[in-house]
Amino acid sequence: MRFLSTALALLLVLLSLPGAHAATPVPDDEENPRFLLAGQADQAVAEERYDDAAARLLEAIGICPDCPDNSLLLSNLGMVYAYAGRDSLALSTLDEALRLSPALTTARSNRARLLLKMGRDRQAYDDFGIILSRDSLDCDARYYHGMLALYSGHADIAEADFTVIRDSLPMSDDTARALSALYVRTGRESQAIPYLLRLTENEPAAEYFATLAGCYLANGKLSDASETLGKAFAQFPDDPELYYYRAWLNRDLFRTAEARRDARQAVSLGFPKAKADALFKR
Numbered sequence: 001m002r003f004l005s006t007a008l009a010l011l012l013v014l015l016s017l018p019g020a021h022a023a024t025p026v027p028d029d030e031e032n033p034r035f036l037l038a039g040q041a042d043q044a045v046a047e048e049r050y051d052d053a054a055a056r057l058l059e060a061i062g063i064c065p066d067c068p069d070n071s072l073l074l075s076n077l078g079m080v081y082a083y084a085g086r087d088s089l090a091l092s093t094l095d096e097a098l099r100l101s102p103a104l105t106t107a108r109s110n111r112a113r114l115l116l117k118m119g120r121d122r123q124a125y126d127d128f129g130i131i132l133s134r135d136s137l138d139c140d141a142r143y144y145h146g147m148l149a150l151y152s153g154h155a156d157i158a159e160a161d162f163t164v165i166r167d168s169l170p171m172s173d174d175t176a177r178a179l180s181a182l183y184v185r186t187g188r189e190s191q192a193i194p195y196l197l198r199l200t201e202n203e204p205a206a207e208y209f210a211t212l213a214g215c216y217l218a219n220g221k222l223s224d225a226s227e228t229l230g231k232a233f234a235q236f237p238d239d240p241e242l243y244y245y246r247a248w249l250n251r252d253l254f255r256t257a258e259a260r261r262d263a264r265q266a267v268s269l270g271f272p273k274a275k276a277d278a279l280f281k282r
Contacts, residue, residue: 034060038073041080050084071101075110082114090114105131109141121148139165143174147181155186173202180211189215200228206236213245217252225249240269244276251279 037060044053057077061070074097081090091114097107112127128145131138146161162178169175176195183192196212199205209232216225226249232242247262263276 034063034067034073037063038076041076045080045083048083050080053080054084068101071097071104071107074100075104075107078107078114079110082110082117087114087118091118103134105134105138112141112144116144116148121152124148125152137164137168139168139172139174143178146178150182150185155182158182173199176202184211184215189218193219200231204235206232206239206242209236210239210241210245213242213249217245217248222249222252238269240266240271243269244271244279247276247279 037056041053041056078090078093094111112124115124125148128141131141142161146158150158176198180192180195199208213225213228243262243266247259250259267273
């Protein structure tokens with residue numbers, strides 16, 4: 001079943017939000033032109049004027065090229081380039097920030113997220129690993145490190161990462177996303193259900209409803225699956241995976257005609273035909 005197959009992509013939407021992992025250096029004197037330029041850059045980012053934001057940060061860097069906090073300005077500049085879709089330039093800028101300050105967690109986390117966006121998962125995983133080697137309780141890094149491990153077939157590493165998140169942030173939606181993904185992928189659907197219920201309440205999304213329905217079906221809880229699908233279709237009437245799970249439900253209720261109709265609809269909306277056909281070969 002699909003669950004969080006797009007989670008990393010969804011979670012990378014954070015990269016496009018102004019202010020993600022940005023931090024403005026604060027000198028002693030708030031009238032310092034570098035401080036003022038950095039503040040103007042923040043405002044430009046908030047207004048999605050990325051060229052203006054980059055120009056202000058470059059001005060700030062140019063005022064004092066040898067200042068040690070330029071690495072933080074460069075980290076912010078790299079994210080501005082990322083927001084603007086200039087990923088190669090963003091990466092080279094973040095590389096430079098880390099060359100100047102290898103221990104700067106802000107820059108390394110920004111680079112790791114950018115690498116994920118660029119599909120360079122191995123390098124992103126390594127960056128998150130470096131962050132964790134310095135701060136084992138960094139839950140943000142644990143989340144991404146664990147997700148990358150999980151979807152590359154290392155459930156044991158993911159479980160270790162997600163245990164830290166669970167113990168540190170038991171009520172976090174990230175914890176619910178992480179543990180439900182882990183439990184579904186490792187065949188522990190019943191353990192995933194409480195976390196999926198929380199997600200459908202806090203962050204309703206078709207994939208969470210679909211996965212919850214799948215967990216109920218895997219455990220033979222047809223009534224719960226039916227109720228979940230009813231709520232889901234009211235909000236997401238054209239989601240192909242919901243049709244797939246309703247086809248599964250109808251099949252298990254011996255409503256063969258309805259099941260086949262739902263399966264055809266799922267396929268017409270983009271669901272893999274081989275997987276839909278497999279429902280009727282069990």
